[in-house]
Amino acid sequence: MITSDKNKIIKDIVKLKQKKEREKANKFYIEGERIINEIPSNIHIEMYIFSEKFYNEMSDKDKYTNIKNIIVSNDVFKKISDTINPQGIMAICNIPKNSLKDVNINNNSFFIILDRICDPGNMGTIIRTAEALGVDAIFLSKGCVDLYNDKVIRATMGSIFHTNIIENCDLDILIDNLKENNVNIVCTYLEGGKPPYSINFKNATAILIGNEANGVLEKYKNKANELVKIPMIGKVESMNASISSAIIFYEVLSQRLKNN
Amino acid sequence: MITSDKNKIIKDIVKLKQKKEREKANKFYIEGERIINEIPSNIHIEMYIFSEKFYNEMSDKDKYTNIKNIIVSNDVFKKISDTINPQGIMAICNIPKNSLKDVNINNNSFFIILDRICDPGNMGTIIRTAEALGVDAIFLSKGCVDLYNDKVIRATMGSIFHTNIIENCDLDILIDNLKENNVNIVCTYLEGGKPPYSINFKNATAILIGNEANGVLEKYKNKANELVKIPMIGKVESMNASISSAIIFYEVLSQRLKNN
Numbered sequence: 001m002i003t004s005d006k007n008k009i010i011k012d013i014v015k016l017k018q019k020k021e022r023e024k025a026n027k028f029y030i031e032g033e034r035i036i037n038e039i040p041s042n043i044h045i046e047m048y049i050f051s052e053k054f055y056n057e058m059s060d061k062d063k064y065t066n067i068k069n070i071i072v073s074n075d076v077f078k079k080i081s082d083t084i085n086p087q088g089i090m091a092i093c094n095i096p097k098n099s100l101k102d103v104n105i106n107n108n109s110f111f112i113i114l115d116r117i118c119d120p121g122n123m124g125t126i127i128r129t130a131e132a133l134g135v136d137a138i139f140l141s142k143g144c145v146d147l148y149n150d151k152v153i154r155a156t157m158g159s160i161f162h163t164n165i166i167e168n169c170d171l172d173i174l175i176d177n178l179k180e181n182n183v184n185i186v187c188t189y190l191e192g193g194k195p196p197y198s199i200n201f202k203n204a205t206a207i208l209i210g211n212e213a214n215g216v217l218e219k220y221k222n223k224a225n226e227l228v229k230i231p232m233i234g235k236v237e238s239m240n241a242s243i244s245s246a247i248i249f250y251e252v253l254s255q256r257l258k259n260n
Numbered sequence: 261m262i263t264s265d266k267n268k269i270i271k272d273i274v275k276l277k278q279k280k281e282r283e284k285a286n287k288f289y290i291e292g293e294r295i296i297n298e299i300p301s302n303i304h305i306e307m308y309i310f311s312e313k314f315y316n317e318m319s320d321k322d323k324y325t326n327i328k329n330i331i332v333s334n335d336v337f338k339k340i341s342d343t344i345n346p347q348g349i350m351a352i353c354n355i356p357k358n359s360l361k362d363v364n365i366n367n368n369s370f371f372i373i374l375d376r377i378c379d380p381g382n383m384g385t386i387i388r389t390a391e392a393l394g395v396d397a398i399f400l401s402k403g404c405v406d407l408y409n410d411k412v413i414r415a416t417m418g419s420i421f422h423t424n425i426i427e428n429c430d431l432d433i434l435i436d437n438l439k440e441n442n443v444n445i446v447c448t449y450l451e452g453g454k455p456p457y458s459i460n461f462k463n464a465t466a467i468l469i470g471n472e473a474n475g476v477l478e479k480y481k482n483k484a485n486e487l488v489k490i491p492m493i494g495k496v497e498s499m500n501a502s503i504s505s506a507i508i509f510y511e512v513l514s515q516r517l518k519n520n
Contacts, residue, residue, distance in 0.1 A: 131494035234391035
Protein backbone atom coordinates (compact mmCIF):
# COMPACT_ATOMS: atom_id res chain seq x y z
CA MET A 1 0.00 0.00 0.00
CA ILE A 2 1.26 3.46 -0.92
CA THR A 3 1.17 5.84 2.04
CA SER A 4 3.32 8.69 0.74
CA ASP A 5 2.48 11.28 -1.85
CA LYS A 6 6.18 11.37 -2.75
CA ASN A 7 5.77 7.96 -4.39
CA LYS A 8 6.58 7.98 -8.13
CA ILE A 9 3.19 6.51 -9.17
CA ILE A 10 1.34 9.14 -7.14
CA LYS A 11 3.48 11.95 -8.54
CA ASP A 12 2.77 10.72 -12.07
CA ILE A 13 -0.98 10.69 -11.41
CA VAL A 14 -0.91 14.22 -10.01
CA LYS A 15 0.89 15.35 -13.17
CA LEU A 16 -2.08 14.11 -15.23
CA LYS A 17 -4.15 16.99 -13.85
CA GLN A 18 -2.39 19.16 -16.44
CA LYS A 19 -3.36 19.00 -20.10
CA LYS A 20 0.23 19.10 -21.37
CA GLU A 21 1.20 16.21 -19.11
CA ARG A 22 -1.82 14.19 -20.26
CA GLU A 23 -0.77 14.77 -23.87
CA LYS A 24 2.85 13.86 -23.14
CA ALA A 25 1.91 10.64 -21.34
CA ASN A 26 -1.07 9.97 -23.62
CA LYS A 27 -3.04 9.11 -20.48
CA PHE A 28 -5.92 10.44 -18.45
CA TYR A 29 -7.53 9.49 -15.16
CA ILE A 30 -11.14 9.04 -14.27
CA GLU A 31 -12.81 8.75 -10.87
CA GLY A 32 -15.92 7.03 -9.60
CA GLU A 33 -17.22 3.48 -9.74
CA ARG A 34 -20.19 4.09 -12.01
CA ILE A 35 -18.31 5.82 -14.82
CA ILE A 36 -15.34 3.41 -14.53
CA ASN A 37 -17.69 0.49 -15.04
CA GLU A 38 -18.84 2.12 -18.28
CA ILE A 39 -15.36 2.29 -19.83
CA PRO A 40 -15.73 0.35 -23.09
CA SER A 41 -13.28 -2.34 -24.19
CA ASN A 42 -11.66 -0.17 -26.87
CA ILE A 43 -10.16 2.04 -24.17
CA HIS A 44 -7.05 0.57 -22.59
CA ILE A 45 -7.06 0.77 -18.79
CA GLU A 46 -3.54 0.79 -17.42
CA MET A 47 -4.31 0.52 -13.72
CA TYR A 48 -6.90 0.99 -11.02
CA ILE A 49 -6.14 2.99 -7.89
CA PHE A 50 -8.17 2.25 -4.79
CA SER A 51 -8.25 3.94 -1.42
CA GLU A 52 -7.63 1.51 1.41
CA LYS A 53 -11.20 2.00 2.64
CA PHE A 54 -12.80 1.42 -0.78
CA TYR A 55 -10.68 -1.67 -1.41
CA ASN A 56 -11.45 -3.25 1.94
CA GLU A 57 -15.18 -2.65 1.65
CA MET A 58 -15.45 -3.71 -2.01
CA SER A 59 -17.61 -6.82 -2.40
CA ASP A 60 -16.72 -7.65 -5.99
CA LYS A 61 -12.90 -7.51 -6.21
CA ASP A 62 -12.88 -9.96 -9.14
CA LYS A 63 -14.23 -7.25 -11.43
CA TYR A 64 -10.88 -5.46 -11.30
CA THR A 65 -8.37 -8.32 -11.16
CA ASN A 66 -7.32 -8.47 -14.83
CA ILE A 67 -5.62 -5.12 -14.53
CA LYS A 68 -2.94 -3.80 -12.18
CA ASN A 69 -4.38 -2.74 -8.81
CA ILE A 70 -2.76 -0.08 -6.64
CA ILE A 71 -3.96 0.51 -3.11
CA VAL A 72 -3.19 3.81 -1.44
CA SER A 73 -3.94 5.19 2.01
CA ASN A 74 -7.14 7.22 2.35
CA ASP A 75 -5.06 10.38 2.83
CA VAL A 76 -3.07 9.81 -0.34
CA PHE A 77 -6.29 9.15 -2.28
CA LYS A 78 -7.70 12.46 -1.05
CA LYS A 79 -4.62 14.18 -2.44
CA ILE A 80 -4.93 12.72 -5.93
CA SER A 81 -8.72 13.10 -6.10
CA ASP A 82 -10.53 16.14 -7.52
CA THR A 83 -13.59 15.72 -5.36
CA ILE A 84 -14.16 16.79 -1.78
CA ASN A 85 -15.50 13.40 -0.73
CA PRO A 86 -13.79 10.93 -3.05
CA GLN A 87 -15.42 7.54 -3.53
CA GLY A 88 -11.97 5.90 -3.54
CA ILE A 89 -11.66 4.42 -7.02
CA MET A 90 -9.72 5.80 -9.99
CA ALA A 91 -8.64 4.39 -13.35
CA ILE A 92 -5.67 5.46 -15.45
CA CYS A 93 -6.47 5.03 -19.13
CA ASN A 94 -4.82 5.63 -22.48
CA ILE A 95 -6.29 8.49 -24.49
CA PRO A 96 -8.07 6.96 -27.50
CA LYS A 97 -7.18 8.45 -30.86
CA ASN A 98 -10.09 9.12 -33.16
CA SER A 99 -9.47 10.74 -36.49
CA LEU A 100 -11.58 12.26 -39.22
CA LYS A 101 -10.80 9.23 -41.37
CA ASP A 102 -12.80 7.05 -38.96
CA VAL A 103 -15.92 9.12 -39.47
CA ASN A 104 -18.42 7.75 -41.95
CA ILE A 105 -20.28 10.50 -43.85
CA ASN A 106 -23.64 9.70 -45.40
CA ASN A 107 -26.99 11.36 -46.23
CA ASN A 108 -28.16 11.14 -42.64
CA SER A 109 -24.99 12.24 -40.89
CA PHE A 110 -25.56 14.42 -37.87
CA PHE A 111 -22.38 16.11 -36.66
CA ILE A 112 -21.53 18.90 -34.28
CA ILE A 113 -18.50 21.15 -34.41
CA LEU A 114 -17.45 23.03 -31.28
CA ASP A 115 -15.35 26.16 -31.80
CA ARG A 116 -13.38 27.06 -28.64
CA ILE A 117 -15.94 25.98 -26.03
CA CYS A 118 -14.19 26.93 -22.78
CA ASP A 119 -16.36 25.87 -19.88
CA PRO A 120 -15.84 22.23 -18.84
CA GLY A 121 -19.45 21.94 -17.64
CA ASN A 122 -20.79 23.19 -20.97
CA MET A 123 -18.49 20.88 -22.92
CA GLY A 124 -19.49 17.83 -20.88
CA THR A 125 -23.20 18.63 -20.99
CA ILE A 126 -23.11 19.23 -24.75
CA ILE A 127 -21.45 15.81 -25.24
CA ARG A 128 -24.01 14.12 -22.98
CA THR A 129 -26.96 15.73 -24.77
CA ALA A 130 -25.44 15.09 -28.20
CA GLU A 131 -25.19 11.39 -27.43
CA ALA A 132 -28.78 11.21 -26.16
CA LEU A 133 -30.11 12.98 -29.26
CA GLY A 134 -28.24 10.84 -31.76
CA VAL A 135 -25.24 12.91 -32.87
CA ASP A 136 -22.85 10.72 -34.94
CA ALA A 137 -19.59 12.56 -34.29
CA ILE A 138 -18.34 15.62 -32.42
CA PHE A 139 -15.47 17.70 -33.79
CA LEU A 140 -13.54 19.92 -31.38
CA SER A 141 -11.46 22.87 -32.59
CA LYS A 142 -8.07 23.68 -31.20
CA GLY A 143 -8.75 25.96 -28.23
CA CYS A 144 -11.62 23.94 -26.78
CA VAL A 145 -11.25 22.95 -23.14
CA ASP A 146 -9.41 19.62 -22.96
CA LEU A 147 -11.74 16.66 -23.34
CA TYR A 148 -9.86 14.74 -20.64
CA ASN A 149 -10.23 17.47 -18.03
CA ASP A 150 -11.88 15.66 -15.11
CA LYS A 151 -14.78 18.16 -14.96
CA VAL A 152 -15.58 17.52 -18.61
CA ILE A 153 -15.47 13.76 -18.12
CA ARG A 154 -17.77 13.93 -15.10
CA ALA A 155 -20.27 16.22 -16.84
CA THR A 156 -20.57 13.78 -19.76
CA MET A 157 -21.93 11.15 -17.33
CA GLY A 158 -20.26 8.43 -19.38
CA SER A 159 -21.23 9.74 -22.82
CA ILE A 160 -17.58 10.50 -23.52
CA PHE A 161 -17.18 6.74 -24.07
CA HIS A 162 -20.15 6.30 -26.39
CA THR A 163 -19.55 9.17 -28.76
CA ASN A 164 -17.09 9.55 -31.60
CA ILE A 165 -15.15 12.69 -30.62
CA ILE A 166 -12.32 14.08 -32.74
CA GLU A 167 -10.08 16.62 -31.01
CA ASN A 168 -7.84 19.41 -32.25
CA CYS A 169 -9.55 19.77 -35.60
CA ASP A 170 -8.51 22.49 -38.03
CA LEU A 171 -11.99 23.86 -38.71
CA ASP A 172 -10.99 25.41 -42.05
CA ILE A 173 -10.07 22.01 -43.44
CA LEU A 174 -12.89 20.19 -41.65
CA ILE A 175 -15.67 22.49 -42.86
CA ASP A 176 -14.41 22.40 -46.47
CA ASN A 177 -14.16 18.62 -46.28
CA LEU A 178 -17.71 18.26 -44.91
CA LYS A 179 -19.12 20.64 -47.52
CA GLU A 180 -17.46 18.66 -50.31
CA ASN A 181 -19.29 15.64 -48.91
CA ASN A 182 -22.65 17.46 -49.09
CA VAL A 183 -22.93 18.10 -45.37
CA ASN A 184 -24.94 21.26 -44.63
CA ILE A 185 -23.06 23.52 -42.23
CA VAL A 186 -25.49 25.27 -39.87
CA CYS A 187 -23.86 27.90 -37.68
CA THR A 188 -25.37 29.28 -34.47
CA TYR A 189 -25.36 33.05 -34.86
CA LEU A 190 -27.18 35.75 -32.93
CA GLU A 191 -27.55 38.24 -35.76
CA GLY A 192 -29.66 37.16 -38.68
CA GLY A 193 -29.97 33.51 -37.69
CA LYS A 194 -33.20 31.74 -38.67
CA PRO A 195 -35.23 29.85 -36.05
CA PRO A 196 -34.31 26.15 -35.96
CA TYR A 197 -37.78 25.01 -37.11
CA SER A 198 -37.45 26.90 -40.37
CA ILE A 199 -34.21 25.13 -41.36
CA ASN A 200 -34.27 21.77 -43.12
CA PHE A 201 -32.21 19.32 -41.06
CA LYS A 202 -33.30 16.17 -42.86
CA ASN A 203 -30.13 15.87 -44.94
CA ALA A 204 -26.57 15.50 -43.67
CA THR A 205 -25.98 18.32 -41.19
CA ALA A 206 -23.17 19.69 -39.04
CA ILE A 207 -24.11 22.21 -36.32
CA LEU A 208 -21.33 24.71 -35.63
CA ILE A 209 -21.37 26.09 -32.06
CA GLY A 210 -19.09 28.89 -30.91
CA ASN A 211 -17.31 30.09 -27.82
CA GLU A 212 -19.59 31.07 -24.91
CA ALA A 213 -18.62 34.76 -24.96
CA ASN A 214 -17.58 35.39 -28.56
CA GLY A 215 -19.49 32.91 -30.68
CA VAL A 216 -18.14 31.30 -33.85
CA LEU A 217 -15.13 32.87 -35.61
CA GLU A 218 -16.28 35.05 -38.53
CA LYS A 219 -14.25 33.08 -41.08
CA TYR A 220 -16.02 29.84 -40.17
CA LYS A 221 -19.43 31.50 -40.01
CA ASN A 222 -18.86 32.77 -43.56
CA LYS A 223 -18.50 29.20 -44.79
CA ALA A 224 -21.84 28.11 -43.30
CA ASN A 225 -24.82 27.21 -45.47
CA GLU A 226 -27.30 28.48 -42.87
CA LEU A 227 -27.30 30.60 -39.72
CA VAL A 228 -29.51 29.54 -36.82
CA LYS A 229 -30.71 31.38 -33.72
CA ILE A 230 -33.16 30.21 -31.05
CA PRO A 231 -36.13 32.59 -30.97
CA MET A 232 -36.19 34.39 -27.61
CA ILE A 233 -38.92 36.68 -26.35
CA GLY A 234 -37.90 37.45 -22.76
CA LYS A 235 -36.31 40.64 -21.51
CA VAL A 236 -32.98 38.90 -21.07
CA GLU A 237 -32.11 37.49 -24.49
CA SER A 238 -29.43 35.07 -23.52
CA MET A 239 -29.13 31.38 -23.02
CA ASN A 240 -26.53 29.00 -21.75
CA ALA A 241 -24.48 27.42 -24.59
CA SER A 242 -25.39 23.88 -23.55
CA ILE A 243 -29.10 24.80 -23.48
CA SER A 244 -29.17 26.41 -26.92
CA SER A 245 -27.16 23.51 -28.37
CA ALA A 246 -29.62 20.99 -26.94
CA ILE A 247 -32.57 22.81 -28.48
CA ILE A 248 -30.99 22.69 -31.93
CA PHE A 249 -30.04 19.00 -31.58
CA TYR A 250 -33.64 18.27 -30.60
CA GLU A 251 -34.94 20.12 -33.67
CA VAL A 252 -32.66 18.03 -35.92
CA LEU A 253 -33.76 14.76 -34.32
CA SER A 254 -37.44 15.65 -34.26
CA GLN A 255 -37.50 16.61 -37.97
CA ARG A 256 -35.97 13.24 -38.77
CA LEU A 257 -38.25 11.25 -36.48
CA LYS A 258 -41.36 13.05 -37.71
CA ASN A 259 -40.29 12.27 -41.26
CA ASN A 260 -40.33 8.53 -40.64
CA MET B 261 -16.52 51.57 7.90
CA ILE B 262 -17.24 48.19 9.49
CA THR B 263 -14.06 46.26 10.18
CA SER B 264 -15.37 43.52 12.49
CA ASP B 265 -17.50 40.50 11.64
CA LYS B 266 -18.96 40.76 15.13
CA ASN B 267 -20.88 43.85 14.02
CA LYS B 268 -24.67 43.43 14.24
CA ILE B 269 -25.30 44.33 10.56
CA ILE B 270 -22.71 41.77 9.43
CA LYS B 271 -24.12 39.08 11.69
CA ASP B 272 -27.60 39.73 10.30
CA ILE B 273 -26.32 39.41 6.73
CA VAL B 274 -24.58 36.12 7.50
CA LYS B 275 -27.87 34.80 8.93
CA LEU B 276 -29.52 35.39 5.54
CA LYS B 277 -27.48 32.50 4.12
CA GLN B 278 -30.07 30.22 5.74
CA LYS B 279 -33.51 29.77 4.24
CA LYS B 280 -35.34 29.95 7.57
CA GLU B 281 -33.61 33.21 8.45
CA ARG B 282 -34.48 34.68 5.05
CA GLU B 283 -38.11 33.73 5.60
CA LYS B 284 -38.12 35.17 9.13
CA ALA B 285 -36.55 38.47 8.04
CA ASN B 286 -38.37 38.45 4.67
CA LYS B 287 -35.06 39.50 3.11
CA PHE B 288 -32.42 38.11 0.78
CA TYR B 289 -29.05 39.29 -0.42
CA ILE B 290 -27.62 39.42 -3.87
CA GLU B 291 -24.04 39.97 -5.04
CA GLY B 292 -22.44 41.46 -8.14
CA GLU B 293 -22.77 44.80 -9.92
CA ARG B 294 -24.45 43.54 -13.07
CA ILE B 295 -27.32 41.68 -11.42
CA ILE B 296 -27.79 44.44 -8.81
CA ASN B 297 -28.23 46.97 -11.59
CA GLU B 298 -31.03 44.80 -12.98
CA ILE B 299 -33.12 44.84 -9.79
CA PRO B 300 -36.47 46.27 -10.91
CA SER B 301 -38.25 49.07 -9.05
CA ASN B 302 -40.91 46.78 -7.58
CA ILE B 303 -38.27 45.13 -5.39
CA HIS B 304 -37.39 47.15 -2.32
CA ILE B 305 -33.64 47.45 -1.73
CA GLU B 306 -32.89 48.03 1.92
CA MET B 307 -29.16 48.70 1.70
CA TYR B 308 -26.03 48.29 -0.36
CA ILE B 309 -22.87 46.82 1.14
CA PHE B 310 -19.57 47.72 -0.49
CA SER B 311 -16.08 46.50 0.18
CA GLU B 312 -13.68 49.35 0.89
CA LYS B 313 -11.83 48.60 -2.35
CA PHE B 314 -14.97 48.52 -4.54
CA TYR B 315 -16.29 51.72 -2.98
CA ASN B 316 -13.05 53.64 -3.44
CA GLU B 317 -12.64 52.56 -7.06
CA MET B 318 -16.29 53.07 -8.02
CA SER B 319 -16.64 55.83 -10.62
CA ASP B 320 -20.41 56.30 -10.41
CA LYS B 321 -21.24 56.57 -6.71
CA ASP B 322 -24.42 58.58 -7.47
CA LYS B 323 -26.13 55.47 -8.74
CA TYR B 324 -26.36 54.13 -5.22
CA THR B 325 -26.97 57.27 -3.14
CA ASN B 326 -30.75 57.03 -2.68
CA ILE B 327 -30.36 53.97 -0.51
CA LYS B 328 -28.38 53.32 2.66
CA ASN B 329 -24.69 52.55 1.91
CA ILE B 330 -22.57 50.42 4.21
CA ILE B 331 -18.85 50.17 3.65
CA VAL B 332 -16.96 47.23 5.11
CA SER B 333 -13.31 46.24 5.10
CA ASN B 334 -12.20 43.91 2.31
CA ASP B 335 -11.73 41.13 4.86
CA VAL B 336 -15.23 41.50 6.23
CA PHE B 337 -16.66 41.51 2.70
CA LYS B 338 -14.86 38.25 1.97
CA LYS B 339 -16.52 36.75 5.03
CA ILE B 340 -20.06 37.66 3.98
CA SER B 341 -19.55 36.82 0.30
CA ASP B 342 -20.30 33.43 -1.26
CA THR B 343 -17.71 33.76 -4.01
CA ILE B 344 -13.98 33.12 -3.87
CA ASN B 345 -13.11 36.44 -5.49
CA PRO B 346 -15.96 38.75 -4.51
CA GLN B 347 -16.54 41.83 -6.65
CA GLY B 348 -17.31 43.85 -3.51
CA ILE B 349 -20.94 44.87 -3.94
CA MET B 350 -24.02 43.36 -2.31
CA ALA B 351 -27.64 44.43 -1.94
CA ILE B 352 -30.08 43.45 0.80
CA CYS B 353 -33.61 43.28 -0.61
CA ASN B 354 -37.10 42.44 0.57
CA ILE B 355 -38.52 39.18 -0.77
CA PRO B 356 -41.34 40.06 -3.17
CA LYS B 357 -44.62 38.24 -2.61
CA ASN B 358 -46.30 36.93 -5.74
CA SER B 359 -49.48 34.96 -5.42
CA LEU B 360 -51.63 32.83 -7.70
CA LYS B 361 -54.20 35.64 -7.70
CA ASP B 362 -51.76 37.87 -9.58
CA VAL B 363 -51.48 35.36 -12.43
CA ASN B 364 -53.64 36.09 -15.44
CA ILE B 365 -54.89 32.92 -17.16
CA ASN B 366 -55.92 33.10 -20.80
CA ASN B 367 -55.99 30.97 -23.97
CA ASN B 368 -52.29 31.54 -24.59
CA SER B 369 -51.00 31.05 -21.06
CA PHE B 370 -47.69 29.25 -20.86
CA PHE B 371 -46.85 28.12 -17.33
CA ILE B 372 -44.35 25.80 -15.75
CA ILE B 373 -44.73 23.92 -12.50
CA LEU B 374 -41.62 22.62 -10.73
CA ASP B 375 -42.12 19.70 -8.34
CA ARG B 376 -39.26 19.48 -5.79
CA ILE B 377 -36.40 20.59 -8.05
CA CYS B 378 -33.40 20.30 -5.70
CA ASP B 379 -30.32 21.49 -7.53
CA PRO B 380 -29.80 25.27 -7.36
CA GLY B 381 -28.05 25.32 -10.75
CA ASN B 382 -30.94 23.47 -12.40
CA MET B 383 -33.51 25.73 -10.76
CA GLY B 384 -31.69 28.90 -11.83
CA THR B 385 -31.08 27.67 -15.38
CA ILE B 386 -34.71 26.59 -15.79
CA ILE B 387 -35.86 30.07 -14.71
CA ARG B 388 -33.40 31.74 -17.10
CA THR B 389 -34.48 29.57 -20.04
CA ALA B 390 -38.16 29.92 -19.17
CA GLU B 391 -37.86 33.69 -19.31
CA ALA B 392 -36.05 33.63 -22.64
CA LEU B 393 -38.65 31.31 -24.18
CA GLY B 394 -41.66 33.32 -23.03
CA VAL B 395 -43.02 31.46 -19.99
CA ASP B 396 -45.71 33.61 -18.28
CA ALA B 397 -45.42 32.26 -14.74
CA ILE B 398 -43.44 29.66 -12.80
CA PHE B 399 -45.02 27.75 -9.91
CA LEU B 400 -42.76 26.11 -7.35
CA SER B 401 -43.94 23.29 -5.10
CA LYS B 402 -43.05 23.07 -1.44
CA GLY B 403 -39.77 21.15 -1.36
CA CYS B 404 -38.10 23.01 -4.22
CA VAL B 405 -34.70 24.52 -3.42
CA ASP B 406 -35.23 28.03 -2.04
CA LEU B 407 -35.54 30.62 -4.80
CA TYR B 408 -33.43 33.10 -2.83
CA ASN B 409 -30.52 30.72 -2.40
CA ASP B 410 -27.58 32.70 -3.82
CA LYS B 411 -26.65 29.93 -6.29
CA VAL B 412 -30.18 29.96 -7.71
CA ILE B 413 -30.15 33.76 -8.04
CA ARG B 414 -26.78 33.73 -9.80
CA ALA B 415 -27.78 30.95 -12.22
CA THR B 416 -30.89 32.91 -13.28
CA MET B 417 -28.58 35.65 -14.60
CA GLY B 418 -31.18 38.27 -13.65
CA SER B 419 -34.22 36.38 -14.95
CA ILE B 420 -35.45 35.98 -11.38
CA PHE B 421 -36.47 39.64 -11.58
CA HIS B 422 -38.30 39.44 -14.90
CA THR B 423 -40.40 36.35 -14.29
CA ASN B 424 -43.55 35.88 -12.27
CA ILE B 425 -42.56 33.15 -9.79
CA ILE B 426 -44.96 31.81 -7.17
CA GLU B 427 -43.34 29.82 -4.36
CA ASN B 428 -44.62 27.15 -1.96
CA CYS B 429 -47.57 26.14 -4.11
CA ASP B 430 -49.81 23.26 -3.09
CA LEU B 431 -49.73 21.42 -6.41
CA ASP B 432 -52.99 19.56 -5.74
CA ILE B 433 -54.89 22.82 -5.51
CA LEU B 434 -52.87 24.53 -8.26
CA ILE B 435 -53.33 21.77 -10.84
CA ASP B 436 -57.08 21.54 -10.18
CA ASN B 437 -57.36 25.29 -10.43
CA LEU B 438 -55.47 25.43 -13.73
CA LYS B 439 -57.52 22.58 -15.20
CA GLU B 440 -60.75 24.34 -14.26
CA ASN B 441 -59.41 27.27 -16.25
CA ASN B 442 -58.82 25.08 -19.33
CA VAL B 443 -55.05 24.92 -18.95
CA ASN B 444 -53.62 21.67 -20.36
CA ILE B 445 -51.34 19.99 -17.83
CA VAL B 446 -48.40 18.31 -19.61
CA CYS B 447 -46.24 16.21 -17.32
CA THR B 448 -42.67 15.11 -18.11
CA TYR B 449 -42.62 11.36 -17.65
CA LEU B 450 -40.12 8.75 -18.77
CA GLU B 451 -42.53 5.87 -19.24
CA GLY B 452 -45.14 6.30 -21.90
CA GLY B 453 -44.56 9.99 -22.55
CA LYS B 454 -45.17 11.22 -26.11
CA PRO B 455 -42.48 13.20 -27.93
CA PRO B 456 -42.97 16.97 -27.53
CA TYR B 457 -43.63 17.52 -31.24
CA SER B 458 -46.68 15.25 -31.17
CA ILE B 459 -48.40 17.23 -28.41
CA ASN B 460 -50.50 20.30 -29.20
CA PHE B 461 -49.11 23.22 -27.20
CA LYS B 462 -51.04 25.96 -28.96
CA ASN B 463 -53.65 26.35 -26.24
CA ALA B 464 -53.06 27.27 -22.59
CA THR B 465 -50.40 24.91 -21.25
CA ALA B 466 -48.63 24.18 -17.99
CA ILE B 467 -45.52 21.96 -18.14
CA LEU B 468 -45.02 19.91 -14.97
CA ILE B 469 -41.37 19.05 -14.26
CA GLY B 470 -40.28 16.71 -11.50
CA ASN B 471 -37.44 16.15 -9.10
CA GLU B 472 -34.09 15.31 -10.75
CA ALA B 473 -33.88 11.79 -9.30
CA ASN B 474 -37.51 10.81 -8.73
CA GLY B 475 -39.55 12.74 -11.27
CA VAL B 476 -43.06 14.03 -10.66
CA LEU B 477 -45.12 12.61 -7.79
CA GLU B 478 -47.53 9.95 -9.06
CA LYS B 479 -50.61 11.77 -7.73
CA TYR B 480 -49.78 14.88 -9.77
CA LYS B 481 -48.87 12.86 -12.84
CA ASN B 482 -52.27 11.20 -12.67
CA LYS B 483 -53.95 14.59 -13.00
CA ALA B 484 -52.05 15.47 -16.18
CA ASN B 485 -53.77 15.72 -19.56
CA GLU B 486 -50.66 14.54 -21.41
CA LEU B 487 -47.33 12.88 -20.65
CA VAL B 488 -44.24 14.06 -22.49
CA LYS B 489 -40.78 12.53 -22.96
CA ILE B 490 -37.90 13.76 -25.09
CA PRO B 491 -37.02 11.09 -27.67
CA MET B 492 -33.52 9.78 -26.96
CA ILE B 493 -31.56 7.41 -29.12
CA GLY B 494 -28.12 7.26 -27.48
CA LYS B 495 -26.79 4.46 -25.30
CA VAL B 496 -27.16 6.61 -22.21
CA GLU B 497 -30.79 7.63 -22.09
CA SER B 498 -30.59 10.44 -19.63
CA MET B 499 -30.60 14.17 -19.76
CA ASN B 500 -30.05 16.98 -17.34
CA ALA B 501 -33.37 18.38 -15.99
CA SER B 502 -32.61 21.90 -17.21
CA ILE B 503 -31.81 20.57 -20.69
CA SER B 504 -34.98 18.52 -21.07
CA SER B 505 -37.06 21.40 -19.72
CA ALA B 506 -35.53 23.79 -22.25
CA ILE B 507 -36.34 21.45 -25.12
CA ILE B 508 -40.00 21.28 -24.13
CA PHE B 509 -40.24 25.07 -23.65
CA TYR B 510 -38.74 25.51 -27.12
CA GLU B 511 -41.32 23.13 -28.62
CA VAL B 512 -44.15 25.14 -27.02
CA LEU B 513 -42.78 28.46 -28.29
CA SER B 514 -41.99 27.15 -31.76
CA GLN B 515 -45.49 25.71 -32.27
CA ARG B 516 -46.92 29.09 -31.35
CA LEU B 517 -44.52 31.10 -33.50
CA LYS B 518 -45.00 28.80 -36.50
CA ASN B 519 -48.75 29.23 -36.11
CA ASN B 520 -48.57 33.00 -36.58
